[in-house]
Amino acid sequence: MLGALSSYLPQTEGLLAYWQLIVAAAALFNSAQNFATLSLTRRIYNVKPANVTALQARTFAVWTLASAVVRAYAAYNIHDKTIYDIAMFTYLIAFGHFSSEWLIFRTASLNPGLLSPVIVSTTSLIWMFNQYSFYIKS
Numbered sequence: 001m002l003g004a005l006s007s008y009l010p011q012t013e014g015l016l017a018y019w020q021l022i023v024a025a026a027a028l029f030n031s032a033q034n035f036a037t038l039s040l041t042r043r044i045y046n047v048k049p050a051n052v053t054a055l056q057a058r059t060f061a062v063w064t065l066a067s068a069v070v071r072a073y074a075a076y077n078i079h080d081k082t083i084y085d086i087a088m089f090t091y092l093i094a095f096g097h098f099s100s101e102w103l104i105f106r107t108a109s110l111n112p113g114l115l116s117p118v119i120v121s122t123t124s125l126i127w128m129f130n131q132y133s134f135y136i137k138s
Contacts, residue, residue, distance in 0.1 A: 027068035034061030
């Protein structure tokens with residue numbers, strides 16, 4: 001069973017491609033829950049949960065889905081410079097968004113709902129930056 005499943009996983013050295021796939025899968029869940037309910041998204045924007053409307057949640061779901069597609073594609077094409085760079089930008093944009101909602105717009109507080117995407121985006125950015133020359137051969 002595991003052997004058959006492994007043929008669907010990225011075929012590359014290192015763990016970064018698998019990380020990209022895990023984050024993409026989590027983003028698919030997050031996207032689906034944003035289409036279904038406002039409750040989890042209101043945990044992120046907990047200072048002003050009334051600002052989380054059905055329209056905002058669906059928009060967030062579509063952004064998250066687009067990020068999931070980019071990250072999944074990067075998992076299977078980790079040596080492609082353009083895709084690698086675009087995947088890095090998705091994490092930078094996510095970090096910028098969540099940080100600004102906390103520090104500038106004050107719609108979120110430093111809680112588990114906010115910490116999760118901040119930790120994932122920061123970890124991913126640092127990992128991808130540090131491993132750039134390992135995966136991208138100029």
